[in-house]
Amino acid sequence: MTARSRAQSFDAAAAQYAASRPAYPAALFDRVEEFACRRLAGARVADVGAGTGIASALLRERGADVIAVEPGEAMAGEFRQALPGVPIVRGDGNALPLATASRDLVTYAQSWQWTDPGRSVPEAMRVLRAGGALAIWWNTTAFDVPWIREQHRRIAHHCGVKPRSAVRPSDDDAVRLAGLTGLRVTRRQLRWSRAVSLDTHLANLGSRSAFLVLEEADRRAFFVDERERLARTFPHDEVTETYVVDLLVALRP
Template identity: 45%
Template sequence: MSARSLFDPLVAAYDAARPSYPRRLFVDLEWLAGRKLAGADIIEVGAGTGIATRQLLARGARVIPVDHSPGMLGRLCERTPGLGAVRADGEALPFADAVADLVCYAQAWHWVQVPVAAAEAARVLRPGGALAVWWNDVDGADLGWWERQQQRLEAMSPGYRRDHRLRPWADELRWTGLFAEVVTVSGRWSRTLVLEAYELWLRSKSYVQATGDRLEDFLAAERRSLLKAFPDGMITEPFHTVLVVARMDPLGEGVVIAPPVATLRDP
């Protein structure tokens, strides 16, 4: 299946079971981007069914959602009537230069080639604008049921590795030389789901679907393992949310590569 249509069969599970993002993330985003979300022009790439889109709209931002999956965008438009969405690739954005205050990727930056998508983001950003990328990651270290789930996935889902999203995201953006400043913040939280909802959450993951004709075996093993850890069928899962914000030079005069070595003082 091509990357473009990978998410199409996941739409219903995705929309029902994926977590939204903690309120704190949007407070940190305003702080690091140096501006309020209210009134900001935002291009949100990999918008999917619109989970982050609706959170940005609720804070008064003007958002143009972009995605290359027709299924995901279709659901976004049903859930958010009247919002214009654009079917396009984050690596070739169909927008003029310097039109956005923020370019955002919620749970989607790992799907693009960083040097190409970062250059596209920098092109459409206004001076002083920012690229913001973030993820909700499960923080399961030291949890027996999580360890068993990861071992099962590494055995049953071709190419899956639990550390697939452990990359130096901020450094990769610094290395492009496109941004004046790159900052990372993170926070922890958790949510509790009944077993049936937790199973839907598993089904919404592309690497779980990649187990193919072993999917039902995988889910049956998960049910047994989860009920051992959570006999009342209420699954509590810890999350780690990471936000990386890369700011453009406010004067539009090029990139500050290093801080000045000396400060000039008035005589």
């Protein structure tokens, strides 16, 4: 299964994605402002790979002037329903449909991995104004929480993907892996959690590309077993999901 196929798979579960995916903590946007050396209020922001608008909504709440870029038709449809006043254009990070030097900040929430940094980094730098910043971030696995670590291993095994290392990369390695070598980059990791119902937790898992590319029977088999297992761990139907947001902010040279 190619990365392109996995990236395109989200359209099949756009409503599920919108209803179940986690947002991001307020502290993340405080750090974006700190590292980008400007307030979000009044900033012209392009949110790329905007999906159903989770990050775009939070950026707008901070006063940013947001335009979204999203390749998926169904994902863009969910975005328009959630944020009818925010413009959204179809496209992806490898060829941004935005004017040169038109944005103060370009953001990628949970979407940088679907780009080719050899193309997406120059595109971000082209779109940014002098003194602008590229901010990319992910909600990543909290491996120190035993049940989350074990669930991650079950998912990797069932979906036939390589489990992520429980050892997080150093700052230098994270910059290299993101394709940002040669730029002035600041990194911060922020821990946060949310309490959701078991149904929401399972829907969140099911909206991941690793599951979306599986046959329906394979998906169903995993979630039947996982529901029974988690119901024993969380008998009151409330699951506390813990995340570590990994943030990288690169300044335009």
